[in-house]
Amino acid sequence: MAPICASGRKKREKCLYFFRLCLNFSLVVTFLIFSSSQHQWGFWAHKRINRLAVFRLPPEMLVFYKPNIDYLTENAVNPDKRRYSVVGEAERHFIDLDVYGDGALILLPKYWREAVGKIGEDSLRKHGIAPWHIQLASYQLTEAFKAKDAQRILRISADLGHYIADAHVPLHTTRNYNGQFSNQDGIHGFWESRLPELFAGDYDVWNGSAEYQENIANAIWNVVRESHACLDSVFLFEKELSKNFKQDKKYSYELRNNVLTRSYSHDFAEKYHQMLDRQVERRMRAAIKMVGDMWYTCWVNAGQPDLSDLKNALDPTQGEESPNWLKRLFPARPEPED
Numbered sequence: 103m104a105p106i107c108a109s110g111r112k113k114r115e116k117c118l119y120f121f122r123l124c125l126n127f128s129l130v131v132t133f134l135i136f137s138s139s140q141h142q143w144g145f146w147a148h149k150r151i152n153r154l155a156v157f158r159l160p161p162e163m164l165v166f167y168k169p170n171i172d173y174l175t176e177n178a179v180n181p182d183k184r185r186y187s188v189v190g191e192a193e194r195h196f197i198d199l200d201v202y203g204d205g206a207l208i209l210l211p212k213y214w215r216e217a218v219g220k221i222g223e224d225s226l227r228k229h230g231i232a233p234w235h236i237q238l239a240s241y242q243l244t245e246a247f248k249a250k251d252a253q254r255i256l257r258i259s260a261d262l263g264h265y266i267a268d269a270h271v272p273l274h275t276t277r278n279y280n281g282q283f284s285n286q287d288g289i290h291g292f293w294e295s296r297l298p299e300l301f302a303g304d305y306d307v308w309n310g311s312a313e314y315q316e317n318i319a320n321a322i323w324n325v326v327r328e329s330h331a332c333l334d335s336v337f338l339f340e341k342e343l344s345k346n347f348k349q350d351k352k353y354s355y356e357l358r359n360n361v362l363t364r365s366y367s368h369d370f371a372e373k374y375h376q377m378l379d380r381q382v383e384r385r386m387r388a389a390i391k392m393v394g395d396m397w398y399t400c401w402v403n404a405g406q407p408d409l410s411d412l413k414n415a416l417d418p419t420q421g422e423e424s425p426n427w428l429k430r431l432f433p434a435r436p437e438p439e440d
């Protein structure tokens with residue numbers, strides 16, 4: 103009898119193992135579907151920023167950018183879409199300045215090579231590389247202009263716009279990026295998605311014509327410094343306001359992309375937005391300005407090539423970074439409502 107029991111137990115163990123495997127797999131699939139569906143509603147501001155940046159460009163650039171404005175708008179969200187699938191993508195969207203202490207902005211070298219020498223590449227990537235990657239993408243865009251490569255110009259412009267916009271979000275400069283260490287879970291999507299969605303209709307985001315940036319590295323580090331300086335009020339006002347709101351008044355539940363989602367209530371959002379005193383509007387306007395400035399600066403640095411004969415770009419998706427699902431399935435930082 104004993105051998106039969108043993109083989110029965112083995113079968114049961116095998117079944118259990120298979121069941122667990124299936125369960126894990128379905129959890130992975132659910133996680134991916136859920137996270138990608140949540141991404142949908144954070145995309146509005148990115149698209150808006152790229153679109154409005156086009157109107158800041160001089161006529162010599164508009165002749166190419168205007169006919170391709172829909173591409174630049176729709177693809178403003180590509181970097182977020184591939185965050186879980188392309189190795190090295192996730193860390194381009196943020197920098198956890200607080201990890202480096204109060205003197206982070208003095209301690210961190212402005213340029214990548216020096217930063218790698220001082221901090222080490224692994225450590226840098228772990229805590230985000232946004233300001234360095236924006237410099238790299240700007241260099242790549244300049245090269246694309248020099249080569250008059252329409253497809254690359256469009257693809258890199260769309261991506262660069264995304265990274266610059268992310269660097270303008272205060273919560274992209276802290277390890278407490280979603281309030282997870284201060285009992286303020288969900289604040290990330292609240293600030294960068296829900297508030298603009300509710301109130302951006304009243305924003306004044308016009309900046310005038312694009313301006314040349316003498317020093318790209320300085321300009322980008324300035325953006326990050328300003329974003330980080332906003333963090334105190336982002337966290338403090340939410341805490342202050344929460345004291346006056348009961349839980350059931352602070353949050354509301356709504357169906358988003360067929361998922362029942364808990365969001366901050368309209369009443370709470372309105373009061374928080376007032377307390378922030380147009381902070382979201384200022385960061386969004388600054389982002390539109392910097393995206394336009396940076397596209398323009400790269401074009402000037404490339405020697406102001408004639409773009410009028412590039413109007414009909416064929417396939418800007420050519421040469422995109424290829425996904426590598428297995429390598430990058432989970433290590434990417436989840437940004438729930440990014």
Ligand SMILES: [Zn+2]
Nearest residue numbers: 181182195268
């Ligand atoms: Zn992003």
